[in-house]
Amino acid sequence: MPTLAELTLRFTLLSLVAFGGGNATLPEMHRIVVEQNHWLTDATFTELFAIAQAAPGPNILVVSLIGLQLAGIPGFLAVTVAFCVPPSLLMYGFFRWWQTHANPVWRTQIQAVIGPLAAGLVLTGGGLIAITATSASGSWTTVALTAATIPLVLLVPWNPLWWIAIGAGLGLLGFI
Amino acid sequence: MTPGRTPPTISLGELFRGFCLIGLSGFGGVMPWARRYIVERYHWLDPEEFAALLGLGQVMPGPNVMNLSVCIGQKFQGWRGAVVAPLGMLLAPMIIVLLLGLAYLRFGDQPVVHAVLRGVIAVGAGLIIATGLKMLYVYRRRPLALAIALAIIVAVGGLRLSLLPVVVVVLTLGIVLERLWGRR
Secondary structure, eight states, rough: OOOHHHHHHHHHHHHTOOOOOTTHHHHHHHHHIIIIIOOOHHHHHHHHHHHHHBBBBBBHHHHHHHHHHHHHEEEEEHHHHHHHHHHHHHHHHHHHHHHHOOHHHHHHHHHHHHHHHHHHHHHHHHHHHHHHHHHHHOOOHHHHHHHHHHHHHHHHHHHHHHHHHHHHHHHTTTTT | OOTTTTOOOOHHHHHHHHHHHHHHOOTTTTTHHHHHIIIISSSSSSSHHHHHHHHHHHSSSOHHHHHHHHHHHHHEEEEEEEEHHHHHHHHEEEEEEEEHHHHHHTTTTHHHHHHHHHHHHHHHHHHHHHHHHHHTTTTTTOOOHHHHHHHIIIIIISOOHHHHHHHHHHHHHHHHHHHHOOOO
């Protein structure tokens, strides 16, 4: 198991490449925590993801859950701080600079690259969870539910909570 | 909103309470709620200001809603606001997630927990893929943007490369290409 210092360092570094927010960092988190260091199994990783999805608040709280699982409450706090504070400081400094040196053209150009970069990372994250979940359950119903969710979410403007509740219900009844 | 309006004064307490509500409302993603509260309910920002600050938050690393809360806090209350706003948004959800996490450590070996989570995972993966598709849809007429997204999926998802070098290479190449023959 990793030490607190190691966890703090890993998640600080991760926070600095976390373009596109929480779900966009899922592939890198999985690479570090599951593939490279074997700190968590695939099954636990995806279950922690599910808990963070079902809870209110920013989805990045999955990092806090990983910290809790690996090093208890100190791990929870260390990882949360490591993941939230460095980007906040960067944002603070950048926004101060921006307020006096605003250059909308330059920002539009960077945004035109970061936007699709983040979209690619989010799609990779979703695909990774779907593949991991399917190989863990070995059941076609998992794939079917994921595939059915995508158009429903895009076409029916419900609060995501309802889709999550339906998923939980189907799981509870043993369909998945 | 009239263009010449004076910016509202928002106290630290109001920032904390407002972001607390935003954080607690956000199931499966906070951003739509952030917009609903900040623009439509509290009128802290007009839609253009909101879009501009959100855009700034998106070009920086870190969770986008957290970056947004830092900017809004700073705009109204300086560094104190930049501490209070993200704290307000994260504190209550952190406590809830901690309790859920502790429950998982205690009862995570029960078959019924796995059964429920299997359903949530399958739906959650769908929710995220849908979000990614929505993000990409904006760029559907821009070949360079689609190429960037594809390159990321192949490099990070397919080849399992480390994120930092991939981001550095894609950002540099992307910005150079964008400047050369992006939209004029």
